[in-house]
Amino acid sequence: MIFSTLEHILTHISFSIISIVITIFLISLSVDEIVGLYDSSEKGMIATFFCITGLLVTRWIYSGHFPLSDLYESLIFLSWSFSVIHMVPYFKKHKNYLSTITAPSTIFTQGFATSGLLTEMHQSEIVVPALQSQWLMMHVSMMILGYAALLCGSLLSVALLVITLRKAIRVFSKKNNFLNESFSFVEIQYMNERSNVLLTTSFCSSRNYYRAQLIQQLDQWSYRIISLGFLFLTIGILSGAVWANEAWGSYWNWDPKETWAFITWTLFAIYLHTRTNKNWESLNCAIVASIGFLIIWICYFGVNLLGIGLHSYGSFNLH
Amino acid sequence: MNKNPLNHQLETAVKLRHCWCSEKPLPCSSRNSASMESLNTFTNPLNPPSPRRIPLKPFQIHHHHPKSTQRNLSSPISCKLKSSQKDTTKSSTKLISQKILLSENMPPPLAEEEDGVEAEKPLENDKNGAMGMWLKRLPRRVLSVLSNLPLAIGEMATVAALMALGTIIDQGEAPDFYFQRYPEDNPALGFFTWRWVLTLGFDHMYSSPIFLGTLVLLGTSLMACTYTTQIPLVKVARRWNFLQSSEAIRKQEFSERLSRASVQDLGIILMGSGYEVFLKGPSLYAFKGLAGRFAPIGVHLAMLLIMAGGTLSATGSFKGSVTVPQGLNFVIGDVLGPTGFLSNPSEEFNTEVHVNRFYMDYYDSGEVSQFHTDLSLFDLGGKEVMRKTISVNDPLRYGGFTIYQTDWSFSALQVLKDSEGPFNLPMAPLQINGDKKLFGTFLPVSDTDASSVKGISMLARDLQSIVLYDQDGKFAGVRRPNSKLPIDIGGTKIVIVDAIGSTGLNLKTDPGVPIVYAGFGALMLTTCISYLSHTQMEQQWLSEERQTEQKANFLRR
Numbered sequence: 040m041i042f043s044t045l046e047h048i049l050t051h052i053s054f055s056i057i058s059i060v061i062t063i064f065l066i067s068l069s070v071d072e073i074v075g076l077y078d079s080s081e082k083g084m085i086a087t088f089f090c091i092t093g094l095l096v097t098r099w100i101y102s103g104h105f106p107l108s109d110l111y112e113s114l115i116f117l118s119w120s121f122s123v124i125h126m127v128p129y130f131k132k133h134k135n136y137l138s139t140i141t142a143p144s145t146i147f148t149q150g151f152a153t154s155g156l157l158t159e160m161h162q163s164e165i166v167v168p169a170l171q172s173q174w175l176m177m178h179v180s181m182m183i184l185g186y187a188a189l190l191c192g193s194l195l196s197v198a199l200l201v202i203t204l205r206k207a208i209r210v211f212s213k214k215n216n217f218l219n220e221s222f223s224f225v226e227i228q229y230m231n232e233r234s235n236v237l238l239t240t241s242f243c244s245s246r247n248y249y250r251a252q253l254i255q256q257l258d259q260w261s262y263r264i265i266s267l268g269f270l271f272l273t274i275g276i277l278s279g280a281v282w283a284n285e286a287w288g289s290y291w292n293w294d295p296k297e298t299w300a301f302i303t304w305t306l307f308a309i310y311l312h313t314r315t316n317k318n319w320e321s322l323n324c325a326i327v328a329s330i331g332f333l334i335i336w337i338c339y340f341g342v343n344l345l346g347i348g349l350h351s352y353g354s355f356n357l358h
Numbered sequence: 359m360n361k362n363p364l365n366h367q368l369e370t371a372v373k374l375r376h377c378w379c380s381e382k383p384l385p386c387s388s389r390n391s392a393s394m395e396s397l398n399t400f401t402n403p404l405n406p407p408s409p410r411r412i413p414l415k416p417f418q419i420h421h422h423h424p425k426s427t428q429r430n431l432s433s434p435i436s437c438k439l440k441s442s443q444k445d446t447t448k449s450s451t452k453l454i455s456q457k458i459l460l461s462e463n464m465p466p467p468l469a470e471e472e473d474g475v476e477a478e479k480p481l482e483n484d485k486n487g488a489m490g491m492w493l494k495r496l497p498r499r500v501l502s503v504l505s506n507l508p509l510a511i512g513e514m515a516t517v518a519a520l521m522a523l524g525t526i527i528d529q530g531e532a533p534d535f536y537f538q539r540y541p542e543d544n545p546a547l548g549f550f551t552w553r554w555v556l557t558l559g560f561d562h563m564y565s566s567p568i569f570l571g572t573l574v575l576l577g578t579s580l581m582a583c584t585y586t587t588q589i590p591l592v593k594v595a596r597r598w599n600f601l602q603s604s605e606a607i608r609k610q611e612f613s614e615r616l617s618r619a620s621v622q623d624l625g626i627i628l629m630g631s632g633y634e635v636f637l638k639g640p641s642l643y644a645f646k647g648l649a650g651r652f653a654p655i656g657v658h659l660a661m662l663l664i665m666a667g668g669t670l671s672a673t674g675s676f677k678g679s680v681t682v683p684q685g686l687n688f689v690i691g692d693v694l695g696p697t698g699f700l701s702n703p704s705e706e707f708n709t710e711v712h713v714n715r716f717y718m719d720y721y722d723s724g725e726v727s728q729f730h731t732d733l734s735l736f737d738l739g740g741k742e743v744m745r746k747t748i749s750v751n752d753p754l755r756y757g758g759f760t761i762y763q764t765d766w767s768f769s770a771l772q773v774l775k776d777s778e779g780p781f782n783l784p785m786a787p788l789q790i791n792g793d794k795k796l797f798g799t800f801l802p803v804s805d806t807d808a809s810s811v812k813g814i815s816m817l818a819r820d821l822q823s824i825v826l827y828d829q830d831g832k833f834a835g836v837r838r839p840n841s842k843l844p845i846d847i848g849g850t851k852i853v854i855v856d857a858i859g860s861t862g863l864n865l866k867t868d869p870g871v872p873i874v875y876a877g878f879g880a881l882m883l884t885t886c887i888s889y890l891s892h893t894q895m896e897q898q899w900l901s902e903e904r905q906t907e908q909k910a911n912f913l914r915r
Contacts, residue, residue, distance in 0.1 A: 168728045168750040263896070270889045277878045286751045288677070288762045288866040290874065291668070293564045295525045305518040309511050316507060342525075 042101035046094055053090035056083050057146040081129060087145065088122040095119060104166050107179045110343060114152035116180065120187035121145040124264070141191055174282035181275035182300070186335055188268030189307060193335070195261035196328035199254055203322060206250060261328060262314060269307050276300050299338035306331050501582050510583065513576045520572065524563030527555060536561060577665050584658050653891060656884030660877050667873030673698030675868040676759070683769035683860035687712040687736075690759065693865055704867075706757030709743070710736045716861040718766065718821055726820055729766050731861040758867050765862025768797040771816060771824065771839075774853040775801065782858075785818065795819065803829065803850055814847050821857045 060083035095115060098106040106112045125141035279297070284290040291297065310327045503509070528535065536552040545551045559566030676694040691707035714732040721727045728749050735744040735756060748754045754761040768785040775781060785797040802813035812829040826834040828847045835845045839857040846852075 168726065171728065172751040174751075263893070266889050266892065270885050273885050274882055277882055281875070281878065284871065285753065286762070287764060288753070288760060288864050288868075290871075293524070293529075298521050298525050302518045302521050305514050305521075309514050309518075312507060312511055312514075 042097050046097045046101065049090050049094040049097065053087050053094060054146075054149055056087045056090065057149060060084055060087065061143060061146050084122060084125055084129075084145075088119075088126055091115065091119045091122060091149070104171075105176050107175060107183075108166050108170055111152060113179065113183055114148055116183045117187055118145045118148040118152065120184045121148060121191070123184075124187060124191055144187075144190065144194070169286060172282060172286065174278060174285070178275055178278040178282055181271050181278060185268050185271030185273075185275050186339055188264050188271060189303070189331060189335055190268075192261045192265035192268055193328045193332035195257050195264070196325040197332060199257040199261065200322075200325045200329055202250065202254055202257070203325070258325070261325075265307060265310060265328060269304075269311065272300070272304055272307070276304060296338070296342045299334070299342050303331065303334050303338050306334055501586055510576070510579045513572060513579060516572050517569075517576060520563065520569050523560065524569075527560050527563070529561060529563060531561065533561075573665070577662065580658050580662055584655060584662075653884050653888035656880060657888060660880035660884055663877035663880060664874055667870040667875075667877055669870070670700070670873060671868050671870030674700035674702070674870060675866065676701055676703070677864070677866045677868075679764070679862065679864045681765070681767050681860050681862045682711075682713045684713055684716045684858050690865060694759070694867065704758060706759060708738050709757070711761070712736065713861055714745075716766070716859045718859070720820070720822060724820075724822070729763060729861070731763055731863070733761065760866055762864040762866070763861065764864045767860045767862060768795075768818060768821065768857070769860040770858045771799055771818075772855040772858060773801065773816075774855055776851050777853075780855050783816070788817070801852070803848070814850065814852065816854075818857065821859050824854055824857065826852065 060080050063080040063083065095106050098112065098115075107116055121141045121144045125145065276297075279300075280290040283292065306327065310324055310331065313324045313327055528539070533552075533556060536555045540546055540550060540552045540555060542551045542553070555561055558568055563569055675697050677697060678693040678695050680688055680693045682688055687710050689707075690709050690711060691703065694703075694707065696703075712734045714734055716729070716731045718729045719727040730747050730749045732747045733745065733754060734742050737743050744754070744756050746754045748761060748763045750763050753763070767787070770782045770784050772780045772782055781801075783799040783801060785799045787795060788798045789796040796817060796819060798815060798817045800813050800815055802811045804812040814829065814834070815827040815831070817825045817827070821839070823836050823838050825836050826845060826847060828834045834847045837843060837845055837852075837854045839854050842853060842855070844851050844853045
């Protein structure tokens with residue numbers, strides 16, 4: 040009894056903290072950068088991380104099985120992975136823009152999971168015989184971590200695409216003053232951090248220079264995190280195949296979920312190969328990664344809506 | 359000449375090989391910006407190249423370049439180690455005093471622009487006539503076509519699209535289903551009718567010729583790419599040539615002369631930066647990031663291994679499934695069927711399997727928690743060779759085949775009627791909904807010759823409890839098989855003696871599994887190595903960038 044109330048409390052705390060963090064981020068975006076606010080938002084993210092970890096551990100102790108056996112638990116795990124990914128660069132002291140992607144992702148996932156849409160799934164379910172295996176921990180956790188990292192990377196690529204295309208559009212039309220202003224805030228932030236960079240006057244406009252730097256940074260970061268996500272996804276798919284062989288005798292069954300995971304893997308392999316060609320580099324890769332965003336959601340959520348196949352544990356019906 | 363005894367110069371050929379060079383231009387110096395183009399040096403790093411641009415390199419060396427060089431290097435490079443300017447006076451007669459020897463190779467995997475070059479040149483001196491030349495050229499042409507990167511990307515995209523299509527179109531149904539689902543008079547997307555589905559084989563997509571053909575093409579592309587691109591990289595990497603004379607060193611792409619430098623100090627510096635250093639007399643050879651070059655080869659080879667193993671599985675294995683009531687046996691060979699033309703039955707197929715006992719575990723809420731089967735294997739002579747209790751996720755392995763517990767069923771209900779019996783009433787499946795099953799049976803109590811027979815119905819969801827209904831269909835009671843409690847229904851005394859379950863087993867023998875597992879392990883390992891070596895280079899580059907930034911700031915002030 041105490042565990043379930045504890046779990047309840049932790050869920051609500053994590054949701055509230057992260058709402059506050061998002062508000063702080065938005066405020067700091069519209070007002071000039073206040074260092075104190077930035078620090079407190081980082082502390083808020085750390086607190087969220089501990090809350091979600093506590094939530095998962097409580098659920099584990101309470102139900103006796105690893106907290107990854109149905110869709111609700113996997114969503115909590117996904118938001119936990121987002122907060123982990125957010126925190127790693129913070130501890131390595133890399134200032135980066137990953138935080139603007141991971142923090143909102145965490146809140147949206149957490150919010151969706153705890154929202155009223157899925158209340159009937161909040162109870163701990165019993166584990167069917169097929170899921171009672173050590174492989175569950177490795178396979179599902181690797182897959183969710185992979186999804187989280189790939190989602191971050193593809194969102195960064197979407198951001199890159201938006202900035203690049205906006206630059207192209209702005210050459211032709213000078214009327215979008217409002218959009219200019221909102222993007223210039225991001226650039227002002229960037230400028231403040233890079234204010235000690237050696238500037239030469241050979242560039243036509245300093246704003247273009249910073250935009251180019253921003254694009255380059257986004258590109259670099261999205262490459263890094265997509266490579267990490269690709270690694271996790273590979274390990275997840277292969278461990279799933281080995282588990283299937285142990286449980287049912289066949290390591291690949293062309294199950295919808297397996298097939299879509301393989302499609303995701305293939306798409307990000309195309310992304311990595313596209314990057315080797317220097318001529319194509321940033322724009323084409325970004326397009327591929329943006330398609331990846333859709334594919335991951337289809338793989339993770341869309342297939343579950345069908346409710347068939349070997350992965351039917353994660354199915355639910357939208358009423 | 360080269361050696362001026364007064365200067366104690368040591369010319370060291372420092373061949374710095376950087377793999378996975380990060381492609382970012384360095385923002386520090388505008389003079390470098392002109393040289394920020396990638397360089398495909400991997401084909402001929404050891405031959406004197408034509409004048410090329412200097413590529414960007416993660417290892418910054420600041421140095422001022424004299425004006426005249428015979429190499430016509432198009433842009434200057436700045437070097438950190440200050441090479442003495444006095445060198446230029448002596449070396450003005452010579453070729454190349456300051457060139458950085460950096461055999462920088464493209465990060466693998468597929469630098470396809472080179473293949474065209476490679477393919478065309480070796481055959482100028484072929485004198486066998488047009489046909490012979492064409493035949494000789496054919497493999498090379500084919501190779502160069504196959505190892506083209508855009509083609510590989512296109513193949514991967516095609517495979518992905520076909521797989522997606524396979525999940526949308528229901529697989530394995532009768533043709534009638536497709537006639538109804540994709541009718542000709544109302545085609546989906548305006549053109550997609552059942553004719554498309556059946557002729558292209560989309561109803562069995564994952565074994566259709568189109569899909570398998572694309573996979574085969576992808577496999578050949580992988581092989582061609584590995585052969586033409588990756589293996590030469592390996593050859594280059596393994597040729598640790600200690601170039602002894604300074605002319606040979608200076609003929610390199612990039613070479614540097616450091617006055618008053620000792621080889622040992624340089625070696626220590628390089629080791630501190632993470633290079634592998636080899637010292638031989640006065641010569642030194644250092645490389646870094648070799649793993650990053652081999653890892654993509656490893657990834658591709660692992661994929662080829664998986665494909666080969668998968669092909670063997672598809673054509674050479676046996677599989678079958680059987681539902682056996684508790685207490686009966688079956689022979690393995692009767693149950694297994696071959697999957698392809700390479701399937702070879704083995705001696706162990708004569709083994710007889712006896713189901714000793716089948717039982718299930720339940721949660722407190724009544725749901726099934728696990729099912730177990732106690733099996734004994736007997737050989738031809740009747741001797742028991744193995745005994746094991748299997749459950750889901752815990753199969754039995756013997757002699758190359760594996761028995762998996764996958765399903766369960768209800769075979770019969772043993773009852774005593776008015777102390778007569780026991781009668782074995784077979785249970786029929788009334789409703790199967792995945793893991794939720796309903797079985798039922800019927801015990802007639804009135805005259806069986808009458809037109810409508812009345813009797814007692816018994817329903818069960820699992821082997822735990824049986825629900826009984828009387829002749830009018832009204833609920834009568836629940837009994838557990840082991841309790842031996844009688845129940846009286848309309849004058850008839852019923853005792854449930856036992857619930858006999860049957861176990862659902864899947865049997866399989868698959869020769870391709872070890873190969874596939876080896877491929878899986880190799881893939882995981884090489885992907886890890888590839889990622890780690892890349893991050894290593896990135897870290898290095900990042901820290902160097904910060905250092906140079908700080909230095910640039912310092913100099914600015």
